[in-house]
Amino acid sequence: MRTGSEPTTARSPLRTRFWLSVWGLVWAVFGTVAFALAGRTGWAVACGVLALIVAVDMTFIVRHIRQGPHYQPGPDIPPYNPPEDR
Template sequence: MRTGNEPATARSPLRLRFWLSMWGLVWAAAGTVLFSLAGRPGWAAACGVVAVLAAVDVAVVARHIHQGPHYQPGRDIPPYEPPHR
């Protein structure tokens, strides 16, 4: 919802979130493999859960980036007034 006080140059943080999720996915996958090789199944499972969560986040963010920008009204459209109660 547009409130009218957004900066004119506001940008989406999706690309930063994508790369941070990729970083987490790489480290969690490496942790899963290394803890499995070290015989620590609990830590390997914990890293595996984090890796799955990071992979889901990467997929969601990639989908949002692929959708592209959504329609935003221009400067000539006044902001929405909040409901007065």
């Protein structure tokens, strides 16, 4: 039995964030290629920079997923009390 105040069915948003990054990377690469073929150099560079940012973010997401769950206090640790408004 859990004694903490956290939800018992909490899930990490990392996998959702990973798939949204994949979606963004696909569109950024598509935009880079499409604008480069259309002769819009500025837009192609902007999409390329966005693709680079998304790729870096994806590496951090994958790193966090591979780290696995971090330390969580057990049932013998009391939950944090909410701050009291005075």
